[in-house]
Amino acid sequence: GENVEQHPSTLSVQEGDSAVIKCTYSDSASNYFPWYKQELGKGPQLIIDIRSNVGEKKDQRIAVTLNKTAKHFSLHITETQPEDSAVYFCAAQLLNKFYFGSGTKLNVKP
Amino acid sequence: NAGVTQTPKFQVLKTGQSMTLQCAQDMNHEYMSWYRQDPGMGLRLIHYSVGAGITDQGEVPNGYNVSRSTTEDFPLRLLSAAPSQTSVYFCASSYGRDTGELFFGEGSRLTVL
Numbered sequence: 109g110e111n112v113e114q115h116p117s118t119l120s121v122q123e124g125d126s127a128v129i130k131c132t133y134s135d136s137a138s139n140y141f142p143w144y145k146q147e148l149g150k151g152p153q154l155i156i157d158i159r160s161n162v163g164e165k166k167d168q169r170i171a172v173t174l175n176k177t178a179k180h181f182s183l184h185i186t187e188t189q190p191e192d193s194a195v196y197f198c199a200a201q202l203l204n205k206f207y208f209g210s211g212t213k214l215n216v217k218p
Numbered sequence: 219n220a221g222v223t224q225t226p227k228f229q230v231l232k233t234g235q236s237m238t239l240q241c242a243q244d245m246n247h248e249y250m251s252w253y254r255q256d257p258g259m260g261l262r263l264i265h266y267s268v269g270a271g272i273t274d275q276g277e278v279p280n281g282y283n284v285s286r287s288t289t290e291d292f293p294l295r296l297l298s299a300a301p302s303q304t305s306v307y308f309c310a311s312s313y314g315r316d317t318g319e320l321f322f323g324e325g326s327r328l329t330v331l
Contacts (some may be wrong), residue, residue: 154320
């Protein structure tokens with residue numbers, strides 16, 4: 109199966125700074141890479157995703173980059189705000205299965 | 219649309235008891251799946267289904283059964299609960315296996331004593 113590793117496990121930034129979370133995957137056949145945000149007591153929600161035929165995707169303050177050769181992808185959040193504080197998960201889809209990273213707890217200090 | 223609905227939200231079981239976690243979606247999604255979330259381990263796939271009558275195993279299927287008799291419902295059964303099954307369980311659905319976005323329920327917190 110697929111193995112997804114995510115770093116860092118915790119990240120603390122000052123409001124307005126940028127935050128970067130990195131993930132690696134092991135199986136080159138994985139073709140879809142979503143990022144989910146989970147707030148306390150809630151289910152994860154998709155914030156951005158990228159497919160294997162695309163190198164970068166941006167949606168306002170959030171961007172994702174994918175390097176297929178190195179098998180890694182990253183989430184970039186610019187101009188962070190306190191409401192960005194949550195746990196973020198990366199994932200990789202291989203055939204019918206999704207494999208998730210272990211999560212990053214982001215704390216944005218006002 | 220209610221989205222993905224999970225019941226119950228909280229449950230305490232004794233070792234050896236059985237129970238069913240319910241999951242229903244009203245989005246006509248073909249793909250449904252169950253995950254367990256443990257501290258520091260992210261979400262791990264238990265079982266999934268690509269349509270009514272079709273189910274398959276995920277990463278951690280042992281101790282769990284599923285069935286998919288309708289498009290809307292995908293219950294998860296614990297036949298003989300063990301303390302190792304203490305976790306938060308999430309059901310998620312997607313329009314189709316290649317569509318991507320998973321829609322998650324609010325989760326069910328299970329404690330096995």
